Amino acid sequence: MDNLKKVGLTALAGSLAAVSANAAEMSVSGATLLTYTSEDGTEVTGNPFGMKTNLSFTASGDVNGMTVSYMQASKDQFAGMSSARLTIDMGDMGTLAFDQGSGSGLGTIDDKTPTAAEEIWDGVDTDGTNGANGLVGTAGSSGVFNYIKSFGGMTFNGAARKGSGAKSADGASSGAGQSAWDFALTGSGEMLGVDGLAWGVGYGESEAGAFNATAGDVVDNTHITGFINYSFGPVTAGYQQSDINKGTVGATSQIVDAWGIAFNVNDDLSISYGEREVEFDKPSGTNVTESGEGIAIAYTMGSMKIAGNRNEVSDNDGTAGSNDEMTEIAVSFAF
16 A cells, blocks of 8 residues: 555656646756956056856746746856846737846847947946946836837837836835836838848936936936948948936936947858947036947857957047057857
8 A cells, every 4th residue: 555655656746747847948058258358558457367157047837828937147156146037928918027137128229239249338438328327228127127019020128117226135125216217119121121121219217316406307317329220241230329318417418429330251250340439418517529449350160259359449438538448359158
């Protein structure tokens, strides 16, 4: 009798395990990046060699006809969670997600100019025009509700948050004030009968949290951007303009113009060149225009990629005479 019980329980456990395996799927992916970075002689760079690792876990399953998935990524020897995302795919009704760092809304089109490797502002951008404090979307990327819907050859990607948007644990507050929302609308040239065309526009607002005496009211921070890329044969050319208005008293607004061109020499080798100008509109002081340029090259061999880029900037951060340059060589492995 005991043996029969053991056999029955073992069979039941095996059946449950099989059901669980069929109901959900899990996958693991990752990448390792080795870099050598050299900056101009006026800066102390320390050790020029660096390594960055990323490891992502993804699980998904079906719930009443909808696909529910979860992704969590860790970086740099599991130093901490870099991003997480819970997604519900509702089919024709669109996709709803809660995002903790993976990118949503306006942040998905922060810089769409063509490049073979890193963006032309990488390593030389100190003003935050792109990157953590710039055009990543007013809603940011942490504690954000995200809705995505495709229709008529276009895709709407909206994001909204309540509070500061800082990552928080279950039942913990994410901070007070500065609620925000933004969106990106992207499409291709198919609706216009133009093959190779890609375009996008985005807009967002966040609470400034301070009274603007000039406007006589609390003025929101606003971000707006638009881009257009066109591919013909092995060449892709693109242009993007962004306007960042921080709204608070005495804050410097920025207008960013950038263009780039990339050429695929063959299936494995590509090169690119781009330029960018940032016009700093200072309420007090002299307006200064930052100028930057960059060239990049990349070669792919299966799961390994070797890339190099050289970026230069003058009047960095709207400060006359502040120049910077950076050269980086990177080897990455994906698995």
